[in-house]
Amino acid sequence: MAGPQHPLQQPPDVAGAAAAREALLSRTPAVIEPGHTFGSVTDKISSIVLTHRTPVGWFLGFAVGFFFLMVLNITIMKLLFTGIGIWGNNIPVGWAFDIINFVWWIGIGHAGTLISAILLLFRQQWRTSINRFAEAMTLFAVACAAMFPLLHTGRPWLAAYWLFPYPNTMGLWPQFRSPLIWDVFAVSTYFTVSLLFWFTGLIPDLATLRDSAESKVARRIFGVLALGWRGSARHWQRYETIYLLLAGLSTPLVLSVHTVVSFDFAVSQLPGWHATIFPPYFVAGAIYSGFAMVMTLAIPMRKAFGLEGFITMRHIHNMTKIMLVTGMIVAYGYMNEVFYAWYSGSLYEGFMMTNRMTGPYALFYWSLIAINACMIQLFWFRKVRDNIGLLFVLSLLVNVGMWLERFIIIVTSLHRDFLPSSWDMYAPTRWDFGMFTGTIGLFLSLFFLFVRLLPAISIFEVRTLVPEARLKTAEHQG
Amino acid sequence: MSHEVTTETLHGLMAEFDNPTDLVEAANRARVAGYTAMDAYTPFPIEELNDALGLKKNPLPLIVLLGGILGGLGGYMLEFWTQTIAWPMNIGGRPFHSWPHFIPVTFECTVLGASLAAFVGMLALNKLPMPYHPVFNVAAFDRASRDRFFLCIESTDPKFDRHATASFLENLRPLGVSEVAP
Numbered sequence: 113m114a115g116p117q118h119p120l121q122q123p124p125d126v127a128g129a130a131a132a133r134e135a136l137l138s139r140t141p142a143v144i145e146p147g148h149t150f151g152s153v154t155d156k157i158s159s160i161v162l163t164h165r166t167p168v169g170w171f172l173g174f175a176v177g178f179f180f181l182m183v184l185n186i187t188i189m190k191l192l193f194t195g196i197g198i199w200g201n202n203i204p205v206g207w208a209f210d211i212i213n214f215v216w217w218i219g220i221g222h223a224g225t226l227i228s229a230i231l232l233l234f235r236q237q238w239r240t241s242i243n244r245f246a247e248a249m250t251l252f253a254v255a256c257a258a259m260f261p262l263l264h265t266g267r268p269w270l271a272a273y274w275l276f277p278y279p280n281t282m283g284l285w286p287q288f289r290s291p292l293i294w295d296v297f298a299v300s301t302y303f304t305v306s307l308l309f310w311f312t313g314l315i316p317d318l319a320t321l322r323d324s325a326e327s328k329v330a331r332r333i334f335g336v337l338a339l340g341w342r343g344s345a346r347h348w349q350r351y352e353t354i355y356l357l358l359a360g361l362s363t364p365l366v367l368s369v370h371t372v373v374s375f376d377f378a379v380s381q382l383p384g385w386h387a388t389i390f391p392p393y394f395v396a397g398a399i400y401s402g403f404a405m406v407m408t409l410a411i412p413m414r415k416a417f418g419l420e421g422f423i424t425m426r427h428i429h430n431m432t433k434i435m436l437v438t439g440m441i442v443a444y445g446y447m448n449e450v451f452y453a454w455y456s457g458s459l460y461e462g463f464m465m466t467n468r469m470t471g472p473y474a475l476f477y478w479s480l481i482a483i484n485a486c487m488i489q490l491f492w493f494r495k496v497r498d499n500i501g502l503l504f505v506l507s508l509l510v511n512v513g514m515w516l517e518r519f520i521i522i523v524t525s526l527h528r529d530f531l532p533s534s535w536d537m538y539a540p541t542r543w544d545f546g547m548f549t550g551t552i553g554l555f556l557s558l559f560f561l562f563v564r565l566l567p568a569i570s571i572f573e574v575r576t577l578v579p580e581a582r583l584k585t586a587e588h589q590g
Numbered sequence: 591m592s593h594e595v596t597t598e599t600l601h602g603l604m605a606e607f608d609n610p611t612d613l614v615e616a617a618n619r620a621r622v623a624g625y626t627a628m629d630a631y632t633p634f635p636i637e638e639l640n641d642a643l644g645l646k647k648n649p650l651p652l653i654v655l656l657g658g659i660l661g662g663l664g665g666y667m668l669e670f671w672t673q674t675i676a677w678p679m680n681i682g683g684r685p686f687h688s689w690p691h692f693i694p695v696t697f698e699c700t701v702l703g704a705s706l707a708a709f710v711g712m713l714a715l716n717k718l719p720m721p722y723h724p725v726f727n728v729a730a731f732d733r734a735s736r737d738r739f740f741l742c743i744e745s746t747d748p749k750f751d752r753h754a755t756a757s758f759l760e761n762l763r764p765l766g767v768s769e770v771a772p
């Protein structure tokens with residue numbers, strides 16, 4: 113067997129393969145700091161939950177989140193008493209902030225499922241220490257997203273029979289030919305399946321907390337949540353089966369969710385929306401923005417709780433690379449939009465593009481191009497991928513860039529449509545910002561509570577990364 | 591090292607190991623020695639134990655498939671019935687049974703049905719939630735969710751004998767052997 117082979121094609125335990133792996137490992141940072149044992153891994157991660165001392169930084173962070181959560185409460189109260197006239201929405205820009213923020217939040221959620229499901233199927237071990245909090249991020253982001261369409265109806269208590277097929281006294285049913293109803297099913301299924309996946313992953317760790325908590329109340333609470341899990345080999349076998357199956361089910365699901373979200377636009381006839389590139393372009397954008405959010409959360413978290421041994425530079429590098437790839441798919445989408453605006457020969461498509469580039473919102477358009485197409489090219493450089501502080505700033509900018517992308521898609525297409533007599537400008541009011549910053553507050557509050565009350569890193573999966581977890585000798589008999 | 595339980599009936603005997611390699615080897619030897627009613631308790635899944643303990647394949651893939659089929663059929667039937675029978679509406683001149691529009695919801699319902707079946711099926715087959723189980727009576731068992739690996743030979747095993755089995759387990763060089771109160 114002469115000549116170099118791809119590392120994945122080599123049979124295991126061959127001397128050459130082992131040497132190649134060593135060489136590869138010496139260049140790539142490890143997924144877990146050397147020297148950890150089953151016990152040290154368990155103690156390190158569970159101590160964040162079980163300690164009696166809450167760090168001051170946690171209180172500060174939670175306070176900021178909680179403040180904006182209260183802003184959200186006030187905004188919703190005002191909205192329910194007054195109506196959606198408090199927002200800047202108008203005709204023709206009827207979707208405005210609600211759908212911008214909805215798409216933005218849903219997109220952020222996608223990285224969580226990608227990490228937990230798709231990378232599991234691809235046997236990417238590095239996913240192990242970031243999947244738990246990325247999944248939590250998914251759940252909280254979807255919860256924030258769902259508030260927007262619900263409150264956009266202005267009367268959410270009536271939204272029940274507009275959105276859900278239940279036998280009501282009027283005998284009415286939702287209109288299943290509308291992508292908006294597909295959205296309801298996609299998002300609610302996505303939330304449910306993400307919750308099941310997340311909770312399934314938590315069960316063994318809740319058992320660990322039950323067994324190591326000192327306070328009686330904590331033992332009781334974790335005991336109830338752990339459902340009596342005892343780590344039996346029979347249980348693990350079934351557990352592993354469904355964990356893989358749930359990953360397999362989540363994979364097409366996550367791709368379908370943003371596809372359906374893009375159908376909200378693509379199925380309409382509006383220039384700038386009616387495009388076949390939308391589903392893949394939206395999915396790539398979702399993963400791109402989601403990884404940016406994972407970075408935004410992981411960088412301060414690993415610092416604050418001393419988790420550099422679990423969320424290593426390897427994770428940071430890999431996430432940066434995924435952002436680079438998906439970001440360039442998004443940039444390809446932008447090019448494609450420009451090309452088809454010209455190639456279609458349609459007056460309206462062409463005008464839509466000119467209006468984006470030179471119209472009243474041109475600054476936003478060029479900012480998003482600057483961030484999503486140009487700035488991400490920095491990720492090619494290892495020096496940038498090694499610079500944590502810079503990466504934090506860049507990941508925040510990506511979040512901004514992707515928000516601007518949704519703003520441009522929604523507002524520029526709506527505000528100057530086919531009839532110049534119906535053209536208008538859109539500007540958000542302070543209540544729009546109240547809703548937006550409010551959901552960020554909700555997200556932060558939930559995230560801070562999660563980090564303090566539940567293990568933010570999957571303990572049982574990190575144990576499998578400890579070298580001892582691999583059986584010694586040739587015991588792998590069939 | 592071993593600690594005695596005074597009751598006559600036992601749930602079984604439990605040996606404690608500090609690494610997965612020893613546990614798998616012990617399970618293999620117990621299986622070869624003819625023990626069948628046994629279980630291992632570990633802080634993370636160990637694939638090799640499935641063979642060592644002689645575990646059968648589980649029916650979960652089939653359950654998940656059925657859940658998916660039921661979910662998908664349910665979703666499609668709901669759309670078909672509401673759009674063509676309960677309240678047919680003319681939407682842009684399309685046929686009442688415009689099946690391409692029904693695919694996204696059918697797909698989502700398939701995934702939902704399969705995922706619920708997976709989760710509920712796993713808990714049901716594992717008989718969880720289970721608030722009490724005898725193995726928790728062993729003092730050292732707290733570490734089964736941390737860094738210790740246990741092999742339990744249960745008293746229902748036809749070959750089980752309080753003393754012979756205990757000495758068999760001792761021969762496997764565990765950290766200790768405990769009797770498990772029922």
